[in-house]
Amino acid sequence: MVEKKKVYDVVIVGGGPAAISSAIYLARRNLCVLMVYGVLGGQASTTADIENYVGFKFITGEEFTKRLNEHLKEYDISCQKEIVKIVKAKGSLFSVEGEENNYIGKAVIISSGARQRKLGVPGEAEFLNKGVAYCATCDAPLFRNKEVAIIGGGNSALEAAIQLESYSKKIYLVIRGKELKGEAVLINKVKGFDNVEVVPSASIKEIKGSKFVEKIIVEQEGSSKELDVQGVFVEIGYIPNSEIIEIKKNERNEIMISNKNETSIKGVFAAGDVTEIPTKQIIVSAGEGAKAAISAADYLARLK
């Protein structure tokens, strides 16, 4: 049960692996925890296959999210699905302001994650859901027998290619550099697909079509070329969801933290992809969430 006037020991912002890990660690210390989140499981929930989380040889993002939820439900943790707008100090406490309600905590853990970066080219907004997509796991089946372009050459782009391989007729991987970047396992898998063509040293300039996407304009080493595609999957990295709080951030707007997940504000901790940690991985986020929870618990113990 979520009670609005209650002062929680810790309010956790976010619902991904970092947040859930924090919530469980805090609940095990008998602390009163509220988790306010947009998407349960966070980015992990739309990850197709997870093969690098120790203890799981293979698990889908969907199944992994179910397990996170089951684990969460083992404890007395209040959960509220609501987008958080602002987090700020209120006297010696903290106010977490959502779209509808305000919540009060003695401490806060920010694990609001990151969102996908957009291309910022003409046609991107116009053809959203009309060929332009940001989630291959969600939308790949709709591109059956179609030609698609994936923009980006990192792990997320490779995973998108793996998702689309069995559906799409042709997949162009439009990458800025000369070579694919990412885990060797993924690169080798993608290189083995007959229907994948890497377009190196290239950047997308425009998305064109009438009712749906019909082609993209790509600039490759100074010359412009057209690729006939009906789908464009954008996988060019992430932007931290850090706008909700005024706090010390790095040049990429990631929240700066100590090795104990403390931020520049006493009583505010941060964990996962919203922070400056260089490794954005599910297992790292879960570990960071645990660390932040222990630091928050220690902080609360000292307040008493």
Next chain:
Amino acid sequence: MAAKIKIYTTPTCHHCIDAKTFFKEKGLDFENLDVSSDEKAGAEMVEKSGQMGVPVIFINDEMIIGFDKEKVEKLLK
């Protein structure tokens, strides 16, 4: 008479899961068409909605693109 609810989804999209949870919590029966396994349903959805995003919800003959909770609630009244 209970509304006839039909929803086009994929198993991993958040808004699809939210929409299905919403109907389940209200105790409403609905027909789920998983476009990841049902190719015909996928083509039908794109044709009817003129776009490729899931979910697409039909309440009786009214179409809702995406999980617009307010609109869904209004149509269920």
